[in-house]
Amino acid sequence: xxxxxxxxxxxxxxxxxxxxxxxxxxxxxxxxxxxxxxxxxxxxxxxxxxxxxxxxxxxxxxxxxxxxxxxxxxxxxxxxxxxxxxxxxxxxxxxxxxxxxxxxxxxxxxxxxxxxxxxxxxxxxxxxxxxxxxxxxxxxxxxxxxxxxxxxxxxxxxxxxxxxxxxxxxxxxxxxxxxxxxxxxxxxxxxxxxxxxxxxxxxxxxxxxxxxxxxxxxxxxxxxxxxxxxxxxxxxxxxxxxxxxxxxxxxxxxxxx
Amino acid sequence: xxxxxxxxxxxxxxxxxxxxxxxxxxxxxxxxxxxxxxxxxxxxxxxxxxxxxxxxxxxxxxxxxxxxxxxxxxxxxxxxxxxxxxxxxxxxxxxxxxxxxxxxxxxxxxxxxxxxxxxxxxxxxxxxxxxxxxxxxxxxxxxxxxxxxxxxxxxxxxxxxxxxxxxxxxxxxxxxxxxxxxxxxxxxxxxxxxxxxxxxxxxxxxxxxxxxxxxxxxxxxxxxxxxxxxxxxxxxxxxxxxxxxxxxxxxxxxxxxxxxxxxxxxxxxxxxxxxxxxxxxxxxxxxxxxxxxxxxxxxxxxx
Numbered sequence: 294x295x296x297x298x299x300x301x302x303x304x305x306x307x308x309x310x311x312x313x314x315x316x317x318x319x320x321x322x323x324x325x326x327x328x329x330x331x332x333x334x335x336x337x338x339x340x341x342x343x344x345x346x347x348x349x350x351x352x353x354x355x356x357x358x359x360x361x362x363x364x365x366x367x368x369x370x371x372x373x374x375x376x377x378x379x380x381x382x383x384x385x386x387x388x389x390x391x392x393x394x395x396x397x398x399x400x401x402x403x404x405x406x407x408x409x410x411x412x413x414x415x416x417x418x419x420x421x422x423x424x425x426x427x428x429x430x431x432x433x434x435x436x437x438x439x440x441x442x443x444x445x446x447x448x449x450x451x452x453x454x455x456x457x458x459x460x461x462x463x464x465x466x467x468x469x470x471x472x473x474x475x476x477x478x479x480x481x482x483x484x485x486x487x488x489x490x491x492x493x494x495x496x497x498x499x500x501x502x503x504x505x506x507x508x509x510x511x512x513x514x515x516x517x518x519x520x521x522x523x524x525x526x527x528x529x530x531x532x533x534x535x536x537x538x539x540x541x542x543x544x545x546x547x548x549x550x
Numbered sequence: 551x552x553x554x555x556x557x558x559x560x561x562x563x564x565x566x567x568x569x570x571x572x573x574x575x576x577x578x579x580x581x582x583x584x585x586x587x588x589x590x591x592x593x594x595x596x597x598x599x600x601x602x603x604x605x606x607x608x609x610x611x612x613x614x615x616x617x618x619x620x621x622x623x624x625x626x627x628x629x630x631x632x633x634x635x636x637x638x639x640x641x642x643x644x645x646x647x648x649x650x651x652x653x654x655x656x657x658x659x660x661x662x663x664x665x666x667x668x669x670x671x672x673x674x675x676x677x678x679x680x681x682x683x684x685x686x687x688x689x690x691x692x693x694x695x696x697x698x699x700x701x702x703x704x705x706x707x708x709x710x711x712x713x714x715x716x717x718x719x720x721x722x723x724x725x726x727x728x729x730x731x732x733x734x735x736x737x738x739x740x741x742x743x744x745x746x747x748x749x750x751x752x753x754x755x756x757x758x759x760x761x762x763x764x765x766x767x768x769x770x771x772x773x774x775x776x777x778x779x780x781x782x783x784x785x786x787x788x789x790x791x792x793x794x795x796x797x798x799x800x801x802x803x804x805x806x807x808x809x810x811x812x813x814x815x816x817x818x819x820x821x822x823x824x825x826x827x828x829x830x831x832x833x834x835x836x837x838x839x840x841x842x843x844x845x846x847x848x849x850x851x852x853x
Contacts, residue, residue, distance in 0.1 A: 294582060296821045334819065339614045341766045341819045366612070382583075382821055512608040514619065515818050517583070519575035521595070521624045522609045533603055533624065538579065 294517065297322070299333075299381045301373045302355060308430075308437035310362040311405065312371050316379065317355050325351045327412035328389030328481075328508055328542050331358060332516035334380040335369040344370065345513045345537065347483070348384065349408040350415050356383065359408040359437075385516055386541045389413050389481050389506060391422060399477035399503075400426045400446075401492065403464045403484025404435070409508050411438055413481055414445040423447040425475035429464035429484070433457040448475065465491045472501070482545075483508040490550045505545040511536040525549065552835035553842040554828070556590070558787045558809050559710040559735040561670050563590035563645050565828050566843060567800065570791055570814030571596055571649035571673065571714075572621065576635035577642065583821050588828060591645030593738075593812060594631070596675050598651055599661050601627035611747045611756035616769060617815055618745050618762030623651055628661055636668065647712065651675040655701045658688075662705035672709050674702050674734075677716030677741035689716040689741075692728035699732025710735040712789065715780070718744050722776045723783035730784045738789035738812065739780060740773045766815040769793045774802050781807025781848060795823060797830025807848040 299316040307313045325348065332343040344366060350357040362368055373379065389409070391398060398417070402410035407428045414424055426446040430436045436451065436458045443449045450467045451459035460467065465488055468480075480503055482492055489507050496505060514522035518538025526549040527534050534540060534548060554565035568591035569577070575595050577586045586592065604624025611618045625631075631648075639646045648669040652658045658674065665672055676689035676698055688698040695713070703711050713729035715722055717740040726737045742763025747756045755761070773792020781788050790808030794800050795816040803811050816823035835843060 296583060338767070340612060341615065341617050341815055342610070342612055343818070380820060512610050514610050514617075515573065515579070515821070517579045517821065519579040520573055520619075520818070521575070521604065521621050522607075522619060524604070524607060524609075524624065532601070 294324070294382060294385055295322070296380060296382045298378045299356075301375055301377045301379065303375065304371065304373050307359065309434035311359060311435070311437060312362065313349070313357060313359045314370070314373070315355050315357045316381070321353070322383065324384045325356065326384065326388040327416040328409050329384040329386045330541060331356060331381050331383040332385055332513070333358070333370070335366045336373060336377065336379045337369050340366040340369065342366075342514065343382065343516060345385070345516050347409040347412065347508070349412050359405065361405045382516060385537060387539070389508070389542055391417050391479065395478040396421070397423045397425065397475065397477045399468060399472070399475055399480045400424055401464045401468045401480065401482040401484070402426070402428045403488040404430065406482070406484030406488070406508070407438060407442070409483045410481065411441065414442065418445045425471065425477060426450070427452070427464045427468040427471065429453065429462070429467065429488075430458065431455070463488065465495065469495055469499070477503055479503065480505040482506070486550060493545050493550050496545065506542050507545050507550070508541045509536050509543060509548070510541070513537050551832060552840055553844070554831060556810050556844060558789070561645055561710060563810060565590040565831065566804065566810035567824050567828050567831070568593055568645070568647065568789065568810055568812045569817065569824060570812035571675065572619070573814040573817045576631065577639050578635070580817070580821065581642070584825055587642045587644055588825050589644045590810060591647050591670070592639060593647040593649050593673050594639070595625050596623050596649045596651045597625050597628050597631055597661065598623060599628050599657055601625065601630070606758040608756060608758055611762065613745070613747055613764065614768065616764050616766040617818070618747055618757060618764050619742070620757050620759035620762035622759065628664060632668070645670040647671045647673050649673045649675050649714070655698060658698055658702050659705045662702045665709065666706050667708040669709060671712055671736070672702070672706060673712040673714050673738060674699065675714050677714055689725070690719055692724050695725045695728040696732035699729045699734050703733035712736040712738050714741055715739040716741050717772065717776055723779045726780040726784050730786050734786060736787045736789060737780060737784065738791065740776050740792045743769060743772065765793070767793045767795050770799060770802075774806055777803055777808050778806040778850065794827070795819070797827050797834050800827055800831060801834065801846060804843065804846045805848070805850050807850065809847060
């Protein structure tokens with residue numbers, strides 16, 4: 294990981310209150326991978342904390358992130374123009390890894406949790422894997438990236454909370470409706486805490502033993518593991534884990550959700 | 551190049567910039583980004599005799615130009631620190647300051663006795679605003695400041711004692727004097743100011759602990775004023791902190807009388823903040839023809 298001054302190359306809305314930013318790296322950067330995140334400053338004096346945002350895609354010279362406008366900080370980010378520079382610490386966290394023997398992968402994403410799932414698709418596309426994707430949005434205004442999900446997935450199920458796009462429902466129930474047909478070797482998920490909790494509960498209730506990894510979100514301080522702000526509880530009373538350094542990706546049984 | 555070395559109660563620091571407790575862990579993570587051996591010192595995450603899990607999340611929030619935190623002294627306990635972290639810190643050739651907290655006077659005596667001779671300095675945390683039994687009870691009234699200081703000092707035969715002062719008190723200068731009377735070799739200030747941020751949609755505080763300690767650039771004028779008041783009140787060295795983000799900020803504290811400074815929140819905003827401050831101090835002194843940073847200390851001229 295290192296701190297770099299990156300240059301905005303693209304910063305555009307892709308859905309209601311969701312922006313895509315692509316920024317240029319000033320130097321070669323090792324270790325970029327799907328499921329990892331960057332900690333990026335919003336570029337004003339008022340916001341002292343960086344924003345931790347999942348990597349959505351990358352190549353040798355640039356990184357793409359997608360972020361939701363939630364408050365004044367992300368609004369300030371959304372006002373950055375092409376050519377503006379921001380301080381960024383990257384890459385951070387552990388990321389998603391598809392093992393050699395895992396051929397069929399289920400991806401479950403809710404809201405902005407779809408972007409780490411897209412990073413997995415982009416990284417492993419063309420490597421002989423089959424992806425079964427289940428993505429959920431609040432409504433049709435929030436739907437984005439569906440064409441790329443469709444192009445890279447064996448099967449794609451899109452749901453919305455209100456049924457205004459795709460089927461009505463949530464990504465977890467869509468996944469369980471398709472689990473037998475998909476028959477995945479591994480499950481990756483990212484989304485709001487209630488969604489991940491429902492996934493954990495249902496996997497346990499159905500006695501599903503497929504390995505499952507989830508990416509967690511928490512308000513962060515340093516983003517590199519020093520300040521102990523963004524903790525979650527390890528399962529079985531084994532203390533705390535740091536979401537930024539020990540995660541953000543955890544085996545679903547490893548942490549309390 | 552101007553001299554940046556400072557001496558605080560017999561401990562020589564290669565420069566006056568110290569990582570503030572709680573923002574820097576035990577140094578390993580930041581050392582992945584830069585060599586922390588460039589720092590004058592590192593004050594560790596607050597240590598207790600037993601491991602602590604800390605507060606529920608969220609533990610952090612922002613205000614304009616400030617942050618609030620309520621981590622609640624999560625730490626692995628003294629044994630783990632001694633076994634797994636101390637050797638690493640010592641290998642970095644930077645002053646190691648063990649920040650310690652406790653619930654009782656016995657806790658403070660016990661942890662100080664076990665650290666005596668093992669670290670360069672001990673910093674007594676009697677001002678953590680985020681735990682019910684984090685020492686804040688000792689940090690408010692001057693009589694109890696003096697008492698806990700003298701208990702800690704009795705347990706430290708070889709290692710100098712810093713007492714870290716809370717700003718959430720009637721008079722920080724009176725408490726600093728109480729620490730000096732209790733035998734403190736040095737005082738550091740300010741710890742965070744207690745604050746609250748409310749999510750108006752949910753009508754709840756953003757931080758799970760409801761209140762948190764306010765730090766960052768926005769509190770600097772308060773911190774400078776308090777450092778100035780304390781420097782006038784005591785004879786022992788003072789370490790200043792509160793909102794320092796650049797060399798010029800550090801110099802304000804030094805001109806007000808601080809022998810050294812600590813940097814906390816700026817490490818979050820800019821992971822390279824401290825190396826930049828050290829370089830900036832050197833540049834500023836050279837540009838102003840000042841040969842030694844110690845010449846800057848306490849040179850404040852009042853209007």
